[in-house]
Amino acid sequence: MKIQFTLNGEARSIEIAVHAKLSDVLRQLGCASVKMGCNEGACGSCAVMLNGRLVNSCLAYAAQADKGIVETVESVGSLDHPHAIQTALVEAGAVQCGYCMPGMIMAAKALFDRNPSPTDEELAIHLDGQLCRCTGYEKIQTALRNVAAAGREQAQ
Amino acid sequence: MKKQFTVVNKSVKKIDALSLATGKPMFVADFKPADALIVKMLWSPHAHARIVSIDTSEAEKLPGVKAILHHGNVPRVVHTTAGQGFPEPSPYDTFMFDRKVRHVGDRVAAVAAETVEQAEAAVKAIKVVYEELPAVMSIEAALTPGAPVIHDEPEAHVPIPVPYEPQRNLAARVAMDVGDLDAGMREADVALDHEYYTDYAQHCPIEPHVAMAHLAADGRVVITTSTQVPFHVRRIVAQTLEIPVRRIRVIKPRIGGGFGVKQEVLLEDVVALFALRTGRPVFWKYTREEEFVSSRTRHPEKMRVRAGVKKDGTITAMGLDCITNTGAYGSHALTVVCNSGSKILPLYRTGNIHFVGESCYTNLPVGGAYRGYGATQSSFAVDCMMDELAELIGMDSLEFRRMNAIKSGETSPVFRALGEGKAGVEQSIGSCELDKCIKLGAKEIGWKKRGRWQDKKGRFRRGIGMAALMQGSSIPEIDMGAASLKINDDGSFNLLMGATDLGTGSDTVLAQIAAETLGCDMDKIIVYSSDTDMTPFDVGAYASSTTYLSGMAVKNVAEKVAKQMVEVAAAMFGCPARDIKLQDNCAVTAEGKRATFSEIALRALYGTDQFQIGAVSSRISHKSPPPFSAHFVEVEVDTLTGRVRVLRYVAAVDCGTAINPKLAEGQTEGGVLNGISYALTEKYLFSPKGKMLNAGFSHYKILSMRDKPVITSILVPSYEKTGPYGAKSVSEICINGALPSIANAIYNAVGVRLRRSPFTAEDVWNAMQARAG
Numbered sequence: 001m002k003i004q005f006t007l008n009g010e011a012r013s014i015e016i017a018v019h020a021k022l023s024d025v026l027r028q029l030g031c032a033s034v035k036m037g038c039n040e041g042a043c044g045s046c047a048v049m050l051n052g053r054l055v056n057s058c059l060a061y062a063a064q065a066d067k068g069i070v071e072t073v074e075s076v077g078s079l080d081h082p083h084a085i086q087t088a089l090v091e092a093g094a095v096q097c098g099y100c101m102p103g104m105i106m107a108a109k110a111l112f113d114r115n116p117s118p119t120d121e122e123l124a125i126h127l128d129g130q131l132c133r134c135t136g137y138e139k140i141q142t143a144l145r146n147v148a149a150a151g152r153e154q155a156q
Numbered sequence: 157m158k159k160q161f162t163v164v165n166k167s168v169k170k171i172d173a174l175s176l177a178t179g180k181p182m183f184v185a186d187f188k189p190a191d192a193l194i195v196k197m198l199w200s201p202h203a204h205a206r207i208v209s210i211d212t213s214e215a216e217k218l219p220g221v222k223a224i225l226h227h228g229n230v231p232r233v234v235h236t237t238a239g240q241g242f243p244e245p246s247p248y249d250t251f252m253f254d255r256k257v258r259h260v261g262d263r264v265a266a267v268a269a270e271t272v273e274q275a276e277a278a279v280k281a282i283k284v285v286y287e288e289l290p291a292v293m294s295i296e297a298a299l300t301p302g303a304p305v306i307h308d309e310p311e312a313h314v315p316i317p318v319p320y321e322p323q324r325n326l327a328a329r330v331a332m333d334v335g336d337l338d339a340g341m342r343e344a345d346v347a348l349d350h351e352y353y354t355d356y357a358q359h360c361p362i363e364p365h366v367a368m369a370h371l372a373a374d375g376r377v378v379i380t381t382s383t384q385v386p387f388h389v390r391r392i393v394a395q396t397l398e399i400p401v402r403r404i405r406v407i408k409p410r411i412g413g414g415f416g417v418k419q420e421v422l423l424e425d426v427v428a429l430f431a432l433r434t435g436r437p438v439f440w441k442y443t444r445e446e447e448f449v450s451s452r453t454r455h456p457e458k459m460r461v462r463a464g465v466k467k468d469g470t471i472t473a474m475g476l477d478c479i480t481n482t483g484a485y486g487s488h489a490l491t492v493v494c495n496s497g498s499k500i501l502p503l504y505r506t507g508n509i510h511f512v513g514e515s516c517y518t519n520l521p522v523g524g525a526y527r528g529y530g531a532t533q534s535s536f537a538v539d540c541m542m543d544e545l546a547e548l549i550g551m552d553s554l555e556f557r558r559m560n561a562i563k564s565g566e567t568s569p570v571f572r573a574l575g576e577g578k579a580g581v582e583q584s585i586g587s588c589e590l591d592k593c594i595k596l597g598a599k600e601i602g603w604k605k606r607g608r609w610q611d612k613k614g615r616f617r618r619g620i621g622m623a624a625l626m627q628g629s630s631i632p633e634i635d636m637g638a639a640s641l642k643i644n645d646d647g648s649f650n651l652l653m654g655a656t657d658l659g660t661g662s663d664t665v666l667a668q669i670a671a672e673t674l675g676c677d678m679d680k681i682i683v684y685s686s687d688t689d690m691t692p693f694d695v696g697a698y699a700s701s702t703t704y705l706s707g708m709a710v711k712n713v714a715e716k717v718a719k720q721m722v723e724v725a726a727a728m729f730g731c732p733a734r735d736i737k738l739q740d741n742c743a744v745t746a747e748g749k750r751a752t753f754s755e756i757a758l759r760a761l762y763g764t765d766q767f768q769i770g771a772v773s774s775r776i777s778h779k780s781p782p783p784f785s786a787h788f789v790e791v792e793v794d795t796l797t798g799r800v801r802v803l804r805y806v807a808a809v810d811c812g813t814a815i816n817p818k819l820a821e822g823q824t825e826g827g828v829l830n831g832i833s834y835a836l837t838e839k840y841l842f843s844p845k846g847k848m849l850n851a852g853f854s855h856y857k858i859l860s861m862r863d864k865p866v867i868t869s870i871l872v873p874s875y876e877k878t879g880p881y882g883a884k885s886v887s888e889i890c891i892n893g894a895l896p897s898i899a900n901a902i903y904n905a906v907g908v909r910l911r912r913s914p915f916t917a918e919d920v921w922n923a924m925q926a927r928a929g
């Protein structure tokens with residue numbers, strides 16, 4: 001079947017097998033940031049935004065994206081213009097191997113877009129599905145706390 | 157000695173962090189060519205069986221299938237998959253494909269096809285007739301006389317002279333005695349004899365094993381792989397496929413975590429042979445299930461500890477008898493169990509020391525290198541024993557550790573007696589701030605307020621425990637690291653290293669060492685690492701060696717380059733070289749005359765008496781200076797269910813000079829949480845026939861952000877004279893503290909001593925019921 005959707009702001013169309021997973025199709029379309037850590041929805045490294053909702057793209061069918069909108073970390077920030085979440089993670093020393101980072105950032109952004117100043121508990125609950133084996137999450141928490149603090153400052 | 161630093165000891169940003177955070181293509185799978193063939197493996201469904209026949213005729217006819225490999229059509233070369241120094245201390249007991257399978261998940265046949273679906277269909281169409289053999293499912297069963305022999309092939313041997321008796325399933329043995337254990341036990345006022353056990357666990361890098369290969373225009377095979385040991389990959393693939401080393405190039409891009417499991421050659425031989433046979437690019441990535449079942453694990457280990465103390469706290473004897481289960485193959489079998497002794501026994505002073513380390517084959521998943529490397533297991537046994545002995549003589553266990561722990565200037569006979577496959581190297585301890593680690597950690601956790609378990613009431617009871625730790629930094633007189641460095645027109649430098657950054661940040665740390673030595677900014681150092689065609693040799697990322705040993709190679713090469721630059725500047729200024737210093741990207745004379753690094757480079761490359769300013773350097777070490785650490789933990793035990801929650805964790809570590817403090821803290825915090833996960837939730841469940849039942853993140857629980865306690869890392873500086881700018885290692889020691897400190901904290905909460913890990917709710921509850929009688 002053929003699907004059409006908006007990927008990171010660009011109209012794309014692609015011929016897919018009906019059972020193709022969204023993660024595989026996104027990688028096929030050049031989104032290397034979509035990482036495949038478990039293929040069972042348990043590690044979160046393939047997390048993307050589908051129609052404004054955070055999904056593990058290894059569990060979503062590509063067909064579900066037809067006529068929809070998909071965003072991956074490629075659209076969030078660049079080397080020259082990183083997103084505040086990316087800057088905070090880099091500055092806190094939260095990026096070790098970095099394999100979990102795209103999913104972690106998409107999940108964090110999904111929360112911050114809704115709630116610019118989450119508490120530690122809200123952060124931990126929201127990011128429960130994003131596994132990282134390198135950092136112990138300590139520096140990731142520090143980074144996201146800093147983003148939340150900036151969010152609180154802006155609100156005042 | 158220079159202790160005021162410009163670049164070193166600063167938390168500069170990790171050089172690849174933003175590229176990783178913006179999702180740039182940097183990992184093996186990101187470079188997969190669109191026309192790559194996909195590999196799928198037929199894995200053994202049996203724990204122990206002979207392959208009577210393999211029929212691939214139907215599979216070969218299926219659409220898209222390009223080649224199939226099995227024992228009948230590949231070279232039969234006995235080797236080890238362990239990426240270690242050469243000749244390896246691990247037994248040669250592995251073939252690319254064999255006529256026998258030795259665990260559920262062992263290789264039977266591989267398919268390369270155009271698509272995943274076609275490869276999977278072909279795997280299903282291969283017809284194999286097995287003759288099932290009796291299987292060995294435990295350490296005890298393996299060593300019972302008359303047990304089934306797992307390695308009965310005549311080729312099995314160890315390429316170095318060490319004990320190896322495959323006919324009785326013994327993959328390795330090492331022993332040492334100093335003084336007289338029995339006499340020491342008799343001399344003691346209190347003596348104990350306990351058995352401890354640690355179970356299987358997996359590293360769980362979020363990126364599973366992945367490798368690909370293609371043929372270059374000249375017919376050489378290029379392997380791009382997620383590995384910690386690119387040079388060992390090249391050597392072992394050449395050996396296994398019987399092709400020259402010069403025909404192989406190995407490239408390591410970014411890798412998505414390793415923790416030891418990628419110190420092993422598991423995929424590269426297959427993708428390389430498929431590329432050679434088909435001429436096509438070939439790609440293979442493990443599924444998460446394959447990562448659990450068919451990669452490597454932490455060796456389960458049974459440990460008997462015998463120790464005695466006098467009432468004044470003197471340790472009179474320490475005996476440690478360890479047996480690891482290496483599974484179906486002897487990967488790292490000898491050296492892991494060696495480290496159970498060599499990294500732990502020197503920590504506590506005593507005159508009577510006994511150690512036996514053995515490793516046995518079973519028909520279960522294969523052990524391998526895992527962060528901590530044997531010390532993780534024995535730290536649990538030894539430190540819990542120390543805690544118990546201190547209590548029995550009425551001494552605060554913290555004071556007991558302070559009194560008995562090794563100090564700067566002291567040595568241990570263990571260093572000389574236990575090496576890795578040969579005698580060890582004598583050393584005395586240089587830098588050591590363990591005592592300060594203990595004091596600072598104790599203050600942070602509130603050690604003095606921990607109370608006695610007998611006085612604690614209510615359903616939820618809290619306890620505080622601790623552990624003291626040591627590790628090493630590189631394998632002395634075995635490991636080697638090397639680097640090359642050259643200047644460019646604009647005063648930037650290419651730093652080429654064999655050292656292998658597996659996500660730790662070693663590229664950044666080593667660039668900091670180069671920048672510090674050269675007197676330039678970090679952004680002037682362009683790092684390229686781990687490409688066997690381009691970079692000098694390095695044994696790879698293991699044995700806590702990179703910062704310490706590869707760091708010394710980098711410092712050394714930068715010193716050579718700095719000397720050449722000073723000579724060029726001296727010719728420019730017409731002054732003696734000794735009057736010139738390199739700082740702030742310039743050569744500066746005593747009178748304040750300056751030449752930028754770019755001006756020096758331009759003169760050397762284009763001006764007068766041109767030459768390439770550049771050098772190559774390599775280093776070995778005659779010492780393995782231990783980092784030291786004290787870990788403290790507060791737990792809460794639910795007496796109704798036995799569930800243990802970790803509330804707070806404090807890790808104080810002396811890693812010498814932290815080249816990059818934030819990265820050193822990150823290593824510590826990551827290792828600590830991995831250790832907590834190992835202590836509480838990670839467990840392999842097997843069917844009676846040896847099949848892992850929970851091979852996925854849904855049923856094998858690694859901790860998430862929501863599960864983590866607050867982890868406080870405290871860097872306690874010391875200065876190791878033999879290390880680059882005073883540095884020692886930091887990466888492995890941090891994983892060893894969770895098992896003993898949590899076990900000791902559980903005791904402090906509810907009065908039960910757990911001697912088997914992990915500490916599941918059932919185990920804690922059962923132990924409490926047993927104590928209550």
